[in-house]
Every structure is written in C-alpha cells, then in structure tokens.
Amino acid sequence: MHVELNQIQKRYGDKIALNVPAWSLEPGEVLGLVGSNGAGKTTFLRILLDLLKPDEGHVRMDGRELSKDASWRTRTGSFLDRSFLIEYLTIPEYLEFVGTTFGLSKREIKANLQPFEPFLPVSRVDRSRLIRDLSTGNAKKVGILAALFVRPEFVVLDEPFANLDPPSQIQLKNLLVSMAEKDNTTMIISSHDLGHVTDVCKRITLLDRGSVQRDVETSEKTLADLNAYFSGEAVSSAT
Amino acid sequence: MRSLPTWRTYPLLAKNQYRIAFRQMQSQQGWFMRIVLAFMMAYSAFILLTLGFFFDRFSIELWPDATAVDVVNRSLLAGFVSLFFIRFLFQKTPRMKVVPYLHLPIKKNALVSFFQSASLLSIHNFYPLLFFVPFWMRYVVAEGSLVGNSMWIISIFLLLIASHFANLLLRSILKRRATLFYLWMTLFIATAFVDETAGIGLQKRASEYLFSNILSGEFSGLFLLVAFTLFMLASSTVSLHRAIGNSHDDSHAEPAKTRSFEVPSDWGLFGQLLRIELLLMWRNRRPRHYLFVSLLFSTMYLVFMLASGTAFDGIAFSALLGLFASGGFALNYGQLMFGWDSSYYPALVSRNVSYSELIRAKITVLQISCGVLFVGSLPLFIWLRPDLVPLHFSFMFYNAGVTTMLIMELASRNRQFIDIGKSGGFFNYEGFSAKHWLWFIPTALPPLLFLQVMNDSPRLGLVVLASIGFLSLLLTGGWTRYFARGLASRKHSMLEGYRTSAR
Numbered sequence: 001m002h003v004e005l006n007q008i009q010k011r012y013g014d015k016i017a018l019n020v021p022a023w024s025l026e027p028g029e030v031l032g033l034v035g036s037n038g039a040g041k042t043t044f045l046r047i048l049l050d051l052l053k054p055d056e057g058h059v060r061m062d063g064r065e066l067s068k069d070a071s072w073r074t075r076t077g078s079f080l081d082r083s084f085l086i087e088y089l090t091i092p093e094y095l096e097f098v099g100t101t102f103g104l105s106k107r108e109i110k111a112n113l114q115p116f117e118p119f120l121p122v123s124r125v126d127r128s129r130l131i132r133d134l135s136t137g138n139a140k141k142v143g144i145l146a147a148l149f150v151r152p153e154f155v156v157l158d159e160p161f162a163n164l165d166p167p168s169q170i171q172l173k174n175l176l177v178s179m180a181e182k183d184n185t186t187m188i189i190s191s192h193d194l195g196h197v198t199d200v201c202k203r204i205t206l207l208d209r210g211s212v213q214r215d216v217e218t219s220e221k222t223l224a225d226l227n228a229y230f231s232g233e234a235v236s237s238a239t
Numbered sequence: 240m241r242s243l244p245t246w247r248t249y250p251l252l253a254k255n256q257y258r259i260a261f262r263q264m265q266s267q268q269g270w271f272m273r274i275v276l277a278f279m280m281a282y283s284a285f286i287l288l289t290l291g292f293f294f295d296r297f298s299i300e301l302w303p304d305a306t307a308v309d310v311v312n313r314s315l316l317a318g319f320v321s322l323f324f325i326r327f328l329f330q331k332t333p334r335m336k337v338v339p340y341l342h343l344p345i346k347k348n349a350l351v352s353f354f355q356s357a358s359l360l361s362i363h364n365f366y367p368l369l370f371f372v373p374f375w376m377r378y379v380v381a382e383g384s385l386v387g388n389s390m391w392i393i394s395i396f397l398l399l400i401a402s403h404f405a406n407l408l409l410r411s412i413l414k415r416r417a418t419l420f421y422l423w424m425t426l427f428i429a430t431a432f433v434d435e436t437a438g439i440g441l442q443k444r445a446s447e448y449l450f451s452n453i454l455s456g457e458f459s460g461l462f463l464l465v466a467f468t469l470f471m472l473a474s475s476t477v478s479l480h481r482a483i484g485n486s487h488d489d490s491h492a493e494p495a496k497t498r499s500f501e502v503p504s505d506w507g508l509f510g511q512l513l514r515i516e517l518l519l520m521w522r523n524r525r526p527r528h529y530l531f532v533s534l535l536f537s538t539m540y541l542v543f544m545l546a547s548g549t550a551f552d553g554i555a556f557s558a559l560l561g562l563f564a565s566g567g568f569a570l571n572y573g574q575l576m577f578g579w580d581s582s583y584y585p586a587l588v589s590r591n592v593s594y595s596e597l598i599r600a601k602i603t604v605l606q607i608s609c610g611v612l613f614v615g616s617l618p619l620f621i622w623l624r625p626d627l628v629p630l631h632f633s634f635m636f637y638n639a640g641v642t643t644m645l646i647m648e649l650a651s652r653n654r655q656f657i658d659i660g661k662s663g664g665f666f667n668y669e670g671f672s673a674k675h676w677l678w679f680i681p682t683a684l685p686p687l688l689f690l691q692v693m694n695d696s697p698r699l700g701l702v703v704l705a706s707i708g709f710l711s712l713l714l715t716g717g718w719t720r721y722f723a724r725g726l727a728s729r730k731h732s733m734l735e736g737y738r739t740s741a742r
Binding site for chain 2: 049050051052053070073074076078080083084085086087088089090093096097098100101102103105106127128129130132
C-alpha cells in the first residue's frame with residue numbers, strides 16, 4: 001500500500017504537535033518511527049489511522065484520501081494501545097470480532113491464527129478469561145496478534161516490543177520480518193527500542209518536536225547514529 | 240524499617256482522602272451538573288426534613304388509628320432493609336481505597352480502622368438522619384421517658400451503623416461466594432414477600448415489639464442492637480483484612496470465570512456487534528447496574544404506582560407510566576450508548592466496522608428491550624390496572640419506534656468518557672451532561688401533550704400514538720442511515736471528547 005502525507009499540521013493550542021510537509025511510504029516498505037517522548041509519534045500514527053483530524057493537509061492511501069474513502073480499513077491492521085482492545089471480551093471472542101470485520105469466516109480465522117501459535121497459543125488459552133484480566137504483556141500480544149493475523153496489506157504498530165518478554169520480542173521480530181518478506185506487507189513500527197527497530201525496519205524516520213529530523217535507509221551505521229543522536233539529546237535536555 | 244505510628248497515619252490518610260474527594264468533585268462535573276446535583280440534594284433533604292417534622296399529617300391519612308411513633312416503630316425494620324438494598328446498589332466499599340497504601344510502611348490495622356471509620360462518612364448514613372432526628376425531636380421525645388427516647392435515637396444510630404457494615408460485609412461475600420449470596424437474598428425476599436402478602440406481619444410485629452420496648456426504657460432490645468452492630472463491625476473488619484491480604488497477590492489470583500454465547504455466523508458483523516453490546520451490559524459494572532435498575536424500576540416501581548390507585552388517573556401521568564413501563568431500559572441505558580464504548584471506541588472506528596451496522600445493533604437492543612419489558616410488565620397491568628393495558632400496548636410501539644430513535648439521536652452525540660468498571664452509585668454522573676437532562680423534554684413532552692389534547696377520545700389518541708410508533712419502526716432502516724451519517728461526521732470530535740474527558 002502506498003501511503004502519503006501532504007502538508008500535515010496538527011496543533012494543540014499554540015504548540016505544534018506535528019508538522020510534516022511531505023512524507024511517503026512505498027508498498028512493501030517497513031519503516032521504523034523513532035523519537036523521544038512527546039516527539040509526535042503517536043499523533044503521527046493517529047492521523048495515519050484517521051483517529052485524529054489534522055488541522056491542515058491530508059493523508060492518502062493508494063491515492064485515495066483517507067477521510068473520504070474508508071476502503072483502507074479493510075486492508076489495515078493496527079494496534080496503538082489498550083483502547084484498541086475490547087477488554088471485557090475473551091481472547092477468542094475479540095479475535096472473532098476482528099476477523100469478522102475483515103470478512104473472515106470462523107474457519108479462516110482459525111487457519112489464519114495457526115502461524116501465530118508460537119507467539120500467542122490461542123488454541124490453548126483459557127477461553128473464559130477476559131482480556132482485562134491478562135497481564136500488560138499478554139494483553140499487548142492479543143492486540144498485536146489482532147493486527148497481524150488478518151493478513152493486512154498495511155500494519156501500524158505503536159511500541160510493539162515494550163512489555164513483551166524476551167522470547168516474545170524475538171518471535172515478534174521474526175514474524176514481522178517474515179510478513180514483510182513473504183507477503184510484501186507495508187509496515188510502520190513506532191518504537192523506543194532502537195535495537196529492535198533497526199533490526200526489523202529498512203528505513204527509519206526520526207521525529208523531534210513534531211518534525212521529521214531524519215529519514216534514512218537502515219544500514220550497519222544506523223543504530224550507532226541513532227544512539228549518538230539520542231545521547232546528544234539526553235545531554236542537551238539534562239543541561 | 241519501622242511502620243509509621245498510628246497517630247501520624249490518621250492525619251496523613253485524612254489529608255489524602257480530603258484531597259481526592261475535593262479534586263473528584265472539581266473534575267467530574269460541569270457547572271450545569273453541579274447545579275442539578277445541588278438541587279437534587281437540597282430537594283431530597285427538604286422532603287426528608289418535612290416528613291420528619293410533619294409525619295403525623297401524612298400518617299393520619301393512611302393509618303388513622305395509629306400514632307406517628309407507632310407507625311414508624313412497626314416500619315423501622317422493613318425501612319432499614321429497604322435502605323440496605325439501596326446501599327447495596329449504590330454504596331462504595333473502602334477496599335480499593337486501601338490498596339494504594341499497602342506497599343507503604345503503614346500498619347495494616349491502622350489502614351483498616353481508618354478506612355472503616357472514614358467509610359461511615361457517607362450520604363447513606365447522613366440522609367436518613369434528616370428524617371429521624373426531626374421525627375425524634377417532634378414525636379418521640381414527647382412520648383417516652385428521657386432514658387427511653389434517648390435509647391430510641393441511639394438505636395437508630397446503631398441500625399444505621401449496623402446496616403452500613405452489613406453492606407460492606409455482604410459485598411465482600413458477594414465477591415467470594417456469589418451463588419450462596421444470591422440464594423440467601425432470594426430466600427430473604429421470598430420470606431418477606433410471604434410475610435407481607437399472607438398477612439402474617441411477623442416483621443411488623445417484631446419491629447413494633449423491639450422499638451416500643453426500647454422506647455419504654457427496656458435495655459434488652461438495645462443490647463441486642465449493640466451486639467448486632469458490633470458483630471457486623473467485627474465481621475466486616477475481618478473481611479476487609481482478608482480482602483486486602485489477597486489484593487497483594489492480585490496478579491496471580493484466579494480471575495472470575497465467565498460464560499460466553501455464540502451468534503449465528505450468517506449474522507456477520509451485525510451479530511458480532513450485538514454480542515459485544517450484550518456482553519458490555521453483562522460483564523461491566525456500571526452498564527450492568529443500569530440494566531438492573533431498569534428492571535427494578537419496571538417491576539417494583541410499576542407495582543407501587545399501579546397499586547396506588549388514584550395517582551395515575553390523569554392522562555399525563557399515565558403517559559409517563561407508559562413511557563417508562565416498556566421504554567425504561569431504552570431511556571436509562573440507551574442515553575449513555577457510545578459513551579459505554581468510549582474506552583475502546585478506537586477499536587471500532589479504526590477497523591472495518593460500518594456505522595450502519597453499529598447503529599443497527601444498538602437500535603435492535605433497545606427495540607427488543609421495549610418488547611421484553613412490555614411482555615414482562617403486562618401481567619402487572621392485567622392484575623392491577625387492566626384499564627391501562629391499551630395504553631401499555633400503545634406505548635410499546637411508540638417506545639420501540641420513536642423513543643428509541645430520540646434516545647439514539649442523543650446517544651450518538653455523547654462525547655464523555657465513561658469508566659464502565661466503576662460502580663453506578665449515587666452521584667456517579669460520569670458520561671452525563673446538560674443535554675441528557677434537557678432531552679427529557681422532547682422525549683416525554685410530545686406524547687404527554689398529545690394525549691392531553693386527545694383527552695376526550697383517549698382510545699383514538701392511543702391508536703394514533705401506536706400508529707406513529709409503528710410507522711417509525713418501519714422506517715428503522717432510514718433512521719439507521721441517518722444516525723450513521725451523523726456518527727461518521729462526528730467521529731473525530733467523539734474520539735477527542737473521550738480522550739480528553741478520560742484524563
């Protein structure tokens with residue numbers, strides 16, 4: 001899916017939360033969105049999912065304006081935070097709901113979940129346990145799984161590695177890489193974990209104070225560059 | 240490290256509780272809601288004070304052969320049981336307030352004793368006194384000896400304290416042994432019902448015997464009440480100790496098991512949304528509270544109003560009765576729809592959930608509720624006021640066709656976040672705004688005025704009302720598309736409203 005942001009601006013009072021004159025993502029591209037707290041990452045993702053209306057500019061998906069054509073929703077899987085979960089449902093109930101929104105039958109839902117068994121063994125979960133009774137990490141896994149198992153063309157994830165145990169982080173990385181390679185899935189992954197994000201993503205967009213500061217292809221140097229950038233910022237914010 | 244001494248713990252906790260209460264008052268409601276709440280509180284206080292000071296004027300009408308004190312004495316036990324049910328529905332327990340302090344070096348005993356004592360500062364304990372104290376001053380003091388009437392007012396305080404701690408205890412039992420609790424409550428209500436309807440009057444006689452004895456200066460009754468109060472205090476204190484002991488380990492506690500149900504696959508997204516709506520009601524505290532209150536309202540209130548005879552002879556009051564008898568749930572629960580979904584609204588609107596299907600599922604729930612309440616309350620109408628059955632029938636159609644749509648128009652503009660896990664107690668008006676109060680005008684006034692105009696030919700009026708409802712029911716598809724368009728255009732403002740009011 002081709003994603004394009006044009007002249008996007010979002011203000012909260014006098015403060016400019018996001019100002020992106022031009023930015024685009026090619027089909028099959030896997031992009032990491034990094035930045036300090038308050039840099040505008042979540043605002044960026046919310047605008048991208050039409051959960052927040054920009055004051056100016058527009059977002060296009062495959063050439064169609066996001067706010068005027070909702071067809072992108074049938075091709076997008078996303079998980080930003082717990083508000084994407086219906087917490088009084090059980091895991092199977094929630095996944096059935098999400099699958100139905102993508103037009104999947106019960107059999108297709110079951111089949112689609114199969115490859116994700118190592119990440120979250122849905123076939124073995126307690127079917128009477130509500131999502132709100134899960135630990136933060138397990139609830140997050142449910143949200144990520146709901147975004148991925150429907151085989152979307154476009155995936156948007158906010159901080160997917162946070163709160164996951166190390167084995168789950170590794171499994172998730174493998175899943176994302178495999179989806180990108182096999183299915184040519186377009187992805188945006190926002191993360192504070194620079195190691196994971198540079199492992200998975202082919203391109204990094206660095207946001208600071210609502211603006212794109214860097215937009216680079218990932219290379220062997222990227223992690224060191226990002227570490228140096230944020231170390232400098234930590235020094236400047238401390239002083 | 241040594242724990243904080245008790246003498247320093249209490250002022251610290253009191254200061255925190257004061258801050259919390261003050262900030263909650265400041266943050267929760269807008270000016271309109273504050274004015275409405277202040278008015279409601281002042282109005283109910285006025286009613287209670289008036290009843291307390293002038294009780295004989297009311298009692299002489301209903302029970303001409305008994306003195307005011309006799310009437311109150313024989314109704315006290317039943318009165319306190321009724322108050323207990325209100326407490327049970329609305330009063331909060333101190334358990335959750337204790338939890339944030341458990342990791343601090345504060346003695347657990349000090350925490351428990353502070354929050355048990357502080358919980359007594361409740362409107363449920365204060366408001367009954369607005370009746371009992373003036374009643375005591377005006378009527379009881381004049382009847383008994385100094386010792387007797389002092390003991391009488393002390394026994395009232397003891398009953399309030401006992402029912403306060405009994406509520407805390409029962410809530411804790413409900414948490415641990417729900418089935419046993421419901422069995423016990425059913426048995427209790429059935430016994431009370433048989434006692435009253437079979438003319439045994441055991442409760443009345445016991446109440447009169449106990450409080451007349453206390454008033455005459457007999458200490459045995461008072462001792463009984465003291466013992467009962469101490470037992471409730473001790474039991475609820477032990478229960479709170481146990482509860483907070485377990486809350487250390489909540490992360491490993493076995494969560495409550497829940498039952499699910501399937502919807503036919505060919506219902507597709509509509510079926511899923513219908514299931515979500517029904518599970519929302521069943522699995523979350525505040526929506527469930529609205530469900531129960533609607534059912535309670537549509538049965539107990541209806542029995543009371545229908546049995547009161549002359550109160551509903553006027554067509555206007557009958558219209559209100561018709562509106563609530565089958566539309567009680569739609570009016571009560573429906574007005575906060577979408578607000579109920581506020582904590583997961585992004586889960587709906589970021590996915591391929593069509594607004595039409597979302598609206599259709601919600602309207603279906605409300606329309607079915609009108610039918611269910613109609614059928615459920617029909618025997619009461621047939622039994623107590625068969626002449627009002629046509630009105631009940633007519634309003635079933637009106638509510639399903641018109642009231643439901645008016646409520647949906649209101650609900651699709653909700654922008655206030657609602658914590659569905661919170662209790663739906665008194666003065667929890669989260670999710671409400673001025674428009675919810677004002678909306679009663681377009682909802683209730685038109686049928687009321689119409690029936691007033693048709694006073695000379697009420698049957699024709701009811702036929703017209705039912706026809707309007709039926710016609711609107713046939714237009715449900717059109718209504719759905721209209722609401723869906725509105726919902727789509729207000730999507731961002733609703734999301735923004737939920738996000739900002741949740742902070």
